[in-house]
Amino acid sequence: MIPNKVTNIACIGAGYVGGPTMAVIAQKCPHIKVTVVDINPERIADWNDTDLSKLPVYEPGLDQVVAEARDRNLFFSTDVESAIREAQMIFISVNTPTKTYGVGKGMAADLKYVELCARQIAEVATEDKIVVEKSTLPVRTAQAIRTILDSSTDAMPGVSPRFSVLSNPEFLAEGTAVKDLHNPDRVLIGGEEDEDGQRAMEALVEVYANWVPRERILTTRIWSSELSKLTANAFLAQRISSINALSALCEKTGADVDEVAHAIGTDTRIGPKFLKASVGFGGSCFQKDILNLVYLCRHFNLPEVADYWEQVVKLNDYQKHRFTKQIIDTLFNTVSGKKIAFLGWAFKKDTNDTRESAAIYVADELLQDHAEIHVYDPKVPAVRIYADLEYLQAHRRPQFVIATPTIRGMQSDAPATLSSQEIRQLVHVHKTPYAATEKAHAIAVLTEWNEFRTYDWQKIYDAMRKPAFVFDGRNILDREELKKIGFEIKGIGKG
């Protein structure tokens, strides 16, 4: 019988979602044993490291949560099979990147890791289990998971465990993951409408109810839950693209985008959040989830709906390109041989995650113009920065190329593919902001780390080449103060 209460949970995937989410469940539910498993042994070793600064995910407050629960009722392991066998409830929290091959390449979510998990659960399970989709998935994936689970049940007559599939998408944002998990706006649980589905939902509601007020735990039909996750990310990203679109107009007209955002955000129907103009949104999910939504709409023959959402991603590509073009234009139409210092590489502050960070695309485009790039980021190591640039050489999205047909008003060549050696010759990673900015022609702020505001900007100015340009892609620096020192400063949407 599908349990309606659980004391043993497994989670497949010890990444940015699986790790923090399960750590908080274990912290808040000491009566439940939580085992997080992953096929990546280094990742698991890092989660088990006694030096908590080595946790594979950097999130403020996560070290304390792990310290409290680890080896009490929270375990990290590579033994996927045992964890599946013992658990009554199994979360699937593996990566679902955009497909880079075959049908749906560049648009659809790649579900091969999710499928592998379902197959492994089906192979190993001998008792009834609840399977929870924690990964972000296209609507109706639960159907595919159920088909896999049920077909192997048929193949094992005699041992016929039952499965109930739930959708429980995660809404945490990186950098505030622990805060978001401790105090979520809502928890969403979608389940099947039969008796098993109801029992499974009851079991998962019970888990969250240990710390989340019941009225914030929403239960829906499974398809609604799956689609709500893609919709939430599409709406959030759409707000950023909307304000970024207006930032371009602000620059032409002399308006100030922060003033415009404040003015519209005080309307309670619009609200103040997610209206910060920037060099463009990054992160592993917004682009991937919108492309997935666009793919689904095209699949269901809704081209107008698909085009509407695709524009959010195109505008984001345009914004990254616009920022780069402004750097090149301002530096007298070429950055060849010039030293551009990057403050920040992570896709946002308070995380070491760089996936789809705007910094990667800006760097790539500047490298096409033969710039020399010097990076400082408080949390991102050099190996990650090189790996990001190398990955991009092999996986440029055609949309980005289309969005950047002209540089300086002239037709530019298709982007050159840089070798690892060329990247290492042109990109240097520094341990301090002062080393990165020394003798630089310009500074580009790519991430909104708080510490960037607190630097000795006079010292930075003194060591730079003149005129000393700052391109603030996050509008975080004190413009007046920097101008007084002598900097030429350009922001986003600052007319």
Ligand SMILES: NC(=O)C1=CN([C@@H]2O[C@H](COP(=O)(O)OP(=O)(O)OC[C@H]3O[C@@H](n4cnc5c(N)ncnc54)[C@H](O)[C@@H]3O)[C@@H](O)[C@H]2O)C=CC1
């Ligand atoms: N990163 C974020 O802030 C958020 C991510 N999501 C969604 O959560 C899912 C996971 O995302 P992340 O945690 O960021 O990904 P991640 O890439 O950080 O972690 C996924 C982990 O799954 C492991 N894995 C893959 N296949 C496996 C298998 N068959 N057996 C065992 N381990 C396996 C990988 O080794 C990796 O460590 C994605 O669907 C994503 O869209 C949802 C909300 C927030």
Ligand SMILES: O=C(O)[C@H]1O[C@H](OP(=O)(O)OP(=O)(O)OC[C@H]2O[C@@H](n3ccc(=O)[nH]c3=O)[C@H](O)[C@@H]2O)[C@H](O)[C@@H](O)[C@@H]1O
């Ligand atoms: O599905 C996911 O992965 C998650 O995606 C986002 O979270 P995340 O990408 O971690 O971080 P955000 O705070 O949403 O920022 C995303 C990007 O948008 C940028 N941003 C954000 C807000 C804003 O006003 N302006 C802006 O440029 C950030 O700098 C960052 O590059 C959502 O906020 C989460 O709810 C969701 O769970």
